[in-house]
Amino acid sequence: GKVASLLYERYKNGQLPIAMVSMDNCSHNGQKLQDAIVAYAKGWVKNGKADEGFVEYLENPAKVSFPWSMIDKITPRPDASVEAMLEEAGLEDVKPVKTPRGSFVAPFVNVEETEYLVIEDAFPNGKVPLDLGGIIYTDRDTVNNVEKMKVTTCLNPLHTAMSIYGCLLDYDKISEEMKDEDIVDLIRIIGYDEGLPVVVNPGILDPKQFIDTVIGVRLPNPFMPDAPQRIATDTSQKLSVRFGETIKSYLNDENLSTNDLKLIPVVFAGWIRYLMGIDDQGEGFEISADPLLEEVRPVVANIKLGDIVTEETLRPILSNQKIFGVDLYEAGMADEVVEIFNELIEKPGAVRKTLHKKVTEAKEAKK
Template identity: 30%
Template sequence: MSEIHSGTLRARGIHAMDYDRSTITPGIVHLGIGAFHRAHMAAYVDSLLAKNPSWGIIGASLRRPDTRDALQPQDFLYTLAIRDASGTKPRIIGSILDVLDANTQRAQLIETMADPSIRIVSLTVTEKGYCHDPSTGELDEKHPDIVHDLAHPETPISAPGIIVAALERRRQRGLAPFTVMSCDNLPSNGKTAGRIVRRFAELGGAGTDLADYVQSVSFPSTMIDRIVPATTDADRSIVADITGFDDAWPIMTEPFTQWVIEDDFPAGRPPFESVGAELVEDVEPFELMKLRMLNGSHSTMAYLGYLSGYQYVNEAIADAGIAKLVHGLMTEEAMPTLPMARATLEAYRDQLLARFANPALKHRTWQIAMDGTQKLPQRLLGTIRDRLKAAQPFPRLALGVAAWMRYVTGIDEAGQPIEVKDPLAARLRQIADEAGRDPEKLANGLLAVTEVFGTDLPQVAVFRDTVTNHLKSLLENGAKEAVRRLG
């Protein structure tokens, strides 16, 4: 069986690029070239390159060279395998022209970003890649990476530091800035990215015109949506059987994809709308809908599902109790906080429930449960704050928070260890170990983590009591029974 390679695609009859890849030139640098980007933005760009060949992508891995090492031998081509109950449909993506490893090719990366042909720098670096305080959305000026980058601006390691270094080089050369487009699951992700990058420039550009230059940079917000499970060896075998290629890193995804973008690109942009993206003046209503309905439900399902013994999302939603809880969370608790038409929200809810049940998409509850301290503020706590302001109950949201608390103890209901992947995992485990199985001590200890809960929520008695009572039920009765008792 041969490796995937640009010269052998059409001979195999595989759906591939309808453009001459040798004519494609880069117009985008993408920081954080992970699975989601390759299933989402890279696929949109691939669809428009036939008529717009100057918008190829140069990817950059900021932490590990895994993606570069996997894709380089196959000309950075890869298979996007779209799966549902009817089967798996492969598509070869060619929009990524190169991938740079920021650890060993940092200077080349910054120089590439400073090239005038690059008009957009996009990001999927996850919440923690922004080096910010999730409870405030501000730059964490004491973050080790930020401290390093301010002291060593020529060799930055953080996304904000790399972006500012490239912008400074463009400023020095008299070039217009590129547009910075965040594609991460952050509330008002463009505004968040702009606030962080501008503050970094203020701190690092004292006595220069850098801060003023960065003020002119555009940071459009986006709402992105596509479920992308981690690729397994079994997935690689399936793709090889279908295509006849050994693809080192195929991407598995669902048929559904959504991209809403604020149309603010002074340096120019490709016609994203021609390939299905929605260009709008304000992305916030769409983003809030996704965060509170999809992401909030996903996190709640992940913790309750994992604790209930379900490895995959489709297994969790097949549980009648969890399905009822998720439907109620979206309908009764999240939807009333959203500024969109009821019919639009109901249609979106039903679409989500169908997507969750897709048996072909093996989306692991453990994968969704990762980095909970970064996710909870946006996915659950913002909705809870709005419910509190309206004096409305939030029992299902509170159960989701309590399930996270139970999960980060690191021990499942069978007494087996849970591999808790989180930036604060060690601290969370210490709190759990000190509290033992006392729900009040455990809740109080975790609620004191201000990076997650801020200083306001822990002072609200109804929030503290509701979460603590759910945590007690989870510890005493287990997740399935706690869900059943909620009704």
């Protein structure tokens, strides 16, 4: 609303052109920003608070543009070591605050060195030459394809896979997980073998090289103290994009079969196992915030280690397209997820045993 009011002032003072560059970390962010601004404007026009021409101004790309952008720079929760360093340097009031939703905010940010920023080249009033500093200007379709490459194949699926198993195996740092051969094999096979066959290649960044950097440089970085618990936040909102799009691509390609997806079902079964809030040693742990916890946790509430679960028990989760982007029954993956889940809950230590078994089987299948 405040942004809309500022644009209205610009409209009244000559309808000067401007680019409203959204930096929100979500797909089609420029479109979402435009829809929100125009909704305010139409409401104000309807209520007699603004001129009718204001909406025309906002919907004219020669006057006001809403470029799409894709930003990729892993930003973990504020780290205690950085806090201590700043306090030693004499800065005051730098302690992070935990919000009611379980996230953290602080007056400082610790981030990785690797970064990508791709912006749609739609600037009706001219643009700053940020490309001289490594930012990429391109067309809207390419921005969208870079986003798809990152979110559905080359980074986010790997992050989610290792966050789930990192929590179950009691890791508190992503960099420490990258010393675990089973977890590294898990994300390598999901990225290179299951994702790359259906990757959207944006042209300006090479998907394989992107994964090379993720696995070889970004995730092992010990100076980026990211935590699987942070990444596990809102997992129910992420699975449909991070894995569902790959499954849909396999279903829509007559040369591919979901039977070739050996480790994505391991991630799904691992997430359901994670919802039990019990680690691989049989000890309880705090589940990260997620808007669907009240809906999905009751499904596993009465399951204990050593139980054998039928597919009917897990059906409310497995058939939920809102979670996976597809109905896992229709995708032919539900039975396998149930089978893996039963292996994961066999006894303490079963998570490690099952993960090792599944990545070994996947590696053997490649030979």
